[in-house]
Each structure stands twice: as structure tokens, then as C-alpha cells.
Amino acid sequence: MTPFFKKNVDRRSRAAMVDFLQGHCRYDTLRSWNRLTSYANNIKIHRLGLSSEQDDKAYQILGVDYWDDISSPVDDFTLEHDHRYTMALNGRSDGYLVLHESALELTGHLSYCPNCVQRNFKKVPPEAYQDNNETVIAREILNSQNAWHPGVYLGQPAIQALSLSDEEKLPLIVRLKTALQDCSASDACGVCHQPRHNFSVPPSRLRVIGKSIDQDEDFAADDGWSMAALRDRVELVCAFDAACDAVRSNFIALLEDYAVVEVTHYRPVQVKTLVAHAA
Ligand SMILES: [Zn+2]
Numbered sequence: 001m002t003p004f005f006k007k008n009v010d011r012r013s014r015a016a017m018v019d020f021l022q023g024h025c026r027y028d029t030l031r032s033w034n035r036l037t038s039y040a041n042n043i044k045i046h047r048l049g050l051s052s053e054q055d056d057k058a059y060q061i062l063g064v065d066y067w068d069d070i071s072s073p074v075d076d077f078t079l080e081h082d083h084r085y086t087m088a089l090n091g092r093s094d095g096y097l098v099l100h101e102s103a104l105e106l107t108g109h110l111s112y113c114p115n116c117v118q119r120n121f122k123k124v125p126p127e128a129y130q131d132n133n134e135t136v137i138a139r140e141i142l143n144s145q146n147a148w149h150p151g152v153y154l155g156q157p158a159i160q161a162l163s164l165s166d167e168e169k170l171p172l173i174v175r176l177k178t179a180l181q182d183c184s185a186s187d188a189c190g191v192c193h194q195p196r197h198n199f200s201v202p203p204s205r206l207r208v209i210g211k212s213i214d215q216d217e218d219f220a221a222d223d224g225w226s227m228a229a230l231r232d233r234v235e236l237v238c239a240f241d242a243a244c245d246a247v248r249s250n251f252i253a254l255l256e257d258y259a260v261v262e263v264t265h266y267r268p269v270q271v272k273t274l275v276a277h278a279a
Pocket residue numbers: 113114115116117118189190191192193194
């Protein structure tokens with residue numbers, strides 16, 4: 001793949017690195033009125049350096065949603081940068097790819113319904129406990145939504161009926177209150193009432209951060225960027241450019257590999273017709 005966006009930058013030269021960073025294309029991270037910008041590349045069709053044949057074809061597929069087919073380098077870039085950086089489309093008709101800070105965050109969901117895929121912020125309670133004492137105490141805690149002070153549970157008739165002394169019950173109540181902290185009263189899904197499952201790995205999502213990167217940064221200031229810091233930044237922006245190249249070459253491959261065909265869809269039409277009564 002011949003680099004289109006990616007540049008060779010002399011990492012031994014402070015001036016070369018500063019020139020590269022300051023001269024790089026930039027675009028808004030959010031809406032333009034926020035006036036926040038970051039490193040970007042213009043990926044509008046007429047700026048992709050296409051052959052006239054590819055160009056014709058590219059205009060034919062305007063209006064076809066092909067982003068998911070060509071955007072896998074964005075996920076690779078995000079993964080390679082530990083989810084601390086990602087890239088996103090912005091601008092009218094998504095004409096720019098923009099470098100963003102990002103963060104992987106837990107959604108807070110602890111269980112899910114395999115039947116209707118609804119997620120839940122509470123865990124499913126355990127199916128079984130060590131003995132009958134625990135079972136009875138756990139049921140009282142879950143039914144009261146774990147809301148009471150441990151001492152209050154000693155007054156519940158079902159717990160009073162257990163053949164343990166209050167001194168034995170109290171630590172059991174305290175321990176189970178902690179263990180059941182994130183559990184709902186039952187395992188039923190709130191939507192379809194089928195049993196939920198706990199997540200073995202809690203789900204997370206990528207948060208794209210809209211703040212600017214290196215906007216009005218004075219790289220040349222004497223007390224500012226060390227050579228090592230400059231190199232790291234150049235490394236990041238070059239990786240971003242390389243990912244933009246990979247998206248561009250996926251797009252070109254798409255142009256080469258697919259023909260645009262117009263398909264006529266036939267829909268059922270309701271018509272009235274006369275039918276004779278059955279004899
Ligand atoms: Zn459900």
C-alpha cells in the first residue's frame with residue numbers, strides 16, 4: 001500500500017517534527033461552534049487521489065452505506081492505542097476523519113437476559129446457599145431490597161424462628177448483606193420475565209472525548225516539549241495517518257470489487273376482486 005496520508009518524519013530533527021505537527025491538517029472535534037480542533041485528514045472523494053475511473057465509480061456509490069465495510073482500521077487503531085485514542089468522522093457528509101482522545105468505560109450492567117437481550121444493573125442472586133439458615137436470611141434480605149440495618153432483620157419472624165442465637169445470626173446477616181449488595185430480588189428479566197444471567201466480563205463501551213488535541217500548542221517553546229514527548233506525538237499522528245491510509249485503501253478495494261447495480265423491489269399490492277359465494 002503506497003502511503004497517501006502518511007508522511008516520513010525525521011524523528012532526529014526537532015524542527016522536522018514540529019513542522020509536521022504544526023502543518024498537519026486539522027478539523028473540528030465537535031460542531032464547529034465549539035472551536036475545538038484536532039489532527040484530521042480530508043477524506044472527501046475528490047481529495048482521495050483516485051483515478052478517474054475510480055472517481056466515477058465513487059460518485060455512483062454515493063448514498064450507499066459502506067462505512068462498516070471499510071472502517072475496520074479504526075477499530076485496530078483504537079485497540080493498538082489501549083482505547084486512549086480513537087478516530088471519528090466529522091463534518092458535512094462526514095468528509096473528515098479526526099483523531100480523538102477516548103476512554104473505555106464500564107456500562108455498569110451486571111446481568112442480561114438471553115431471551116430478549118435486555119441488560120440489567122443488578123446481579124442475579126445465588127441459586128443456592130450453604131444451609132437453611134443462610135437461605136432464610138438471604139430471602140429476607142432480598143425481599144427487603146437489602147434496605148435495613150442488620151439489627152432490624154433479627155426481628156423478622158422467619159429469622160426469629162431459626163435455631164441460632166442472635167449473636168450467631170448477626171454476623172451471618174452482615175456477611176450476606178454484603179454478598180447480596182448488587183443483587184435483585186429474583187433472576188427475572190424486567191421485560192420478558194425469563195431468567196437472567198450474570199455477565200462473566202462486565203460490558204464496557206468506548207467514550208469518544210470531544211476535547212481538542214494540541215490546539216494552539218507551542219511545540220517550539222524552550223520549556224515545552226522534550227524530544228521524547230515530540231517523538232511520541234509524531235508516532236501517534238503517523239499511526240493515525242496510516243490508519244486513514246488503510247481506510248482509503250479499503251475504500252479503493254471496495255470500488256474495484258463491487259459493481260453498483262440497481263435492483264427493482266416488487267412489493268405485494270392489495271387489490272379488490274369479486275368472488276362468487278360458495279354454493
Ligand atoms: Zn428478557
